[in-house]
Amino acid sequence: MTIRKPTLHDVARTAGLSYATVDRVLNGRGGVAQKSVQRVRQAVDLLGYQRDELAAMLSRRRSYRFRFHLPAGDHGFYRALRAAVDAEALARRGERVEIVVTESPALDADALAEGLEALEHGDCHGVAVVAVDTPRVTRAIARLTELxxxxxxxxxxxxxxxxxVGIDNLVAGRTAGRLVEIAHRGRGGRVLPVIGALTQTDHRDRLSGATEVLAGGGIEVLPALTVQDRGDLMAAMAGKALAATPGVSGIYSIGAGNRGLIPVLAGLGERRPFVVLHELTPFTRAALGEGLIDAVIDQNPRREVALGLDAMKAIADGRTGGALTVTPAIYLRDNLPPEAASGGTT
Known part of the structure; x- marks a missing residue:
């Protein structure tokens, strides 16, 4: 006996809405009240309805318009993120996907919120953003959801x-803490964390994870330096902290601005502490190869951008979102991958 697959008519009947309304919701054409959208999604989940995506695309020749709001600056990771978006935009032209990029200063919550607040209904099918966790940004996101x-x-x-879409930053912080703990080999020590800003959830989670691991191993975690992901602040503050604080045996650089840290470490020579930082860029790769730092935790921005686009497309097509976790890589001096053709510093 063959079980009949639920149809769009079944979804409309279950949701108590017209076929045209359900079709509009599932094809992301807008103009439907949020309550009706929820009824359609509930009916889809209840029935287990699945569209033939290829047939839908061929019949409607649907196109998508997505926006990326990215941090600006000369940080290697942000440049790599922008390069990944540009590469995906080129690769997905055959899928009728248009990508528009807007940049705002890194960690500037108000500038990010202003960019999101400027968007109106029908502007695009979805927005991807490197978020800053403040009430204004959260309100801007909620407003877009309502639209x-x-x-x-x-x-x-x-x-x-x-x-x-991203790595599990709590786990990444724990991993960094474990690397520092292993390097100390059971000896006590003092670890200096450096963050960009506590308004970044990734920075907060990484710091929390590292502190959790190190607090149980007899290693003192010093108050974190906040450098706003700026190389000049990193150089000034890290240099001052290392000069004023005896016995620093480890540094965990949680965000960007590492182009200011590397010269400070080079000046310490053999006295430098064990160093773990994030993101493999040309600058951090060179520092790792020269033995100025010890380990890099990299989150693969190209993979994150691709998954972000897939998520926006799925949501635009009426499927649900959620959390998509990227597995980071740990690079030491001995296992560096082939050098990518990308520029920038972090």
């Missing part, structure tokens, strides 16, 4: 989004 524009957060999360 029918789903928001996907990349790297750093915030409230109200439809999906998040």
């Amino acid at each position: 029918g524009i789903p928001v996907v957060t990349l790297v750093s999360d915030a409230g109200g989004r439809a999906a998040h």
Whole structure:
């Protein structure tokens, strides 16, 4: 006996809505009240309805318009993120996907919120954003959701989004803490954490994870330096802290700005502490190869951008979002991958 697959008519009947309304919701054409959207999604989940995506695309020749709001600056990771978006935009032209990029200063919550607040209904099918976790940004995301524009957060999360793509930053912090703990070989020590800003959920989670591991191993975690992901602040503050604080045996650099840290470490020579930082860029790769740092935790921005686009497309097609976790890589001097053709510093 063959079980009949549920049809769009079945979804409409279950949701108590017209066929045209259900079709509009599932094809992301907008103009439907949020309550009706919820009824359609509930009916889809109840029935287990699945569209033939290829047939739908061929019959409607649907196109998509997605926006990326990215941090600006000369940080290697942000440049790699922008390069990944540009590469995906080129690769997905055959899928009728248009990508628009807007940049705002890194960690500037108000500038990010202003960019999101400028969007109106029908502007795009979805927005991907490296979030700054402040009330204004959260309100801007909630407003877009009400307008029918789903928001996907990349790297750093915030409230109200439809999906998040990134590494598990709590686990990443624990991993960094474990590397530092192993390097100390049971001896006590003092570890200096450096963050960009506590408004970044990824920075908060990494710091929390590292502190959790190190606190149980007899290693003192010093108060974190906040450098706003700026190389000049990193150089000034890290240099001052190392000069004023005896016995620093480890540094965990949680965000960007490492182009200011490396010269400070080079000046310490053999006295430098054990160093773990994030993101493999040309600058951090060179420092790792020269033995100025010890380990890099990299989150693969190209993979994150691709998953972010997949998530926005799925949500635009009426499927649910959620959390998409990327597995980071740990690089030492001995296992560096082939050098990518990308520029920038971090």
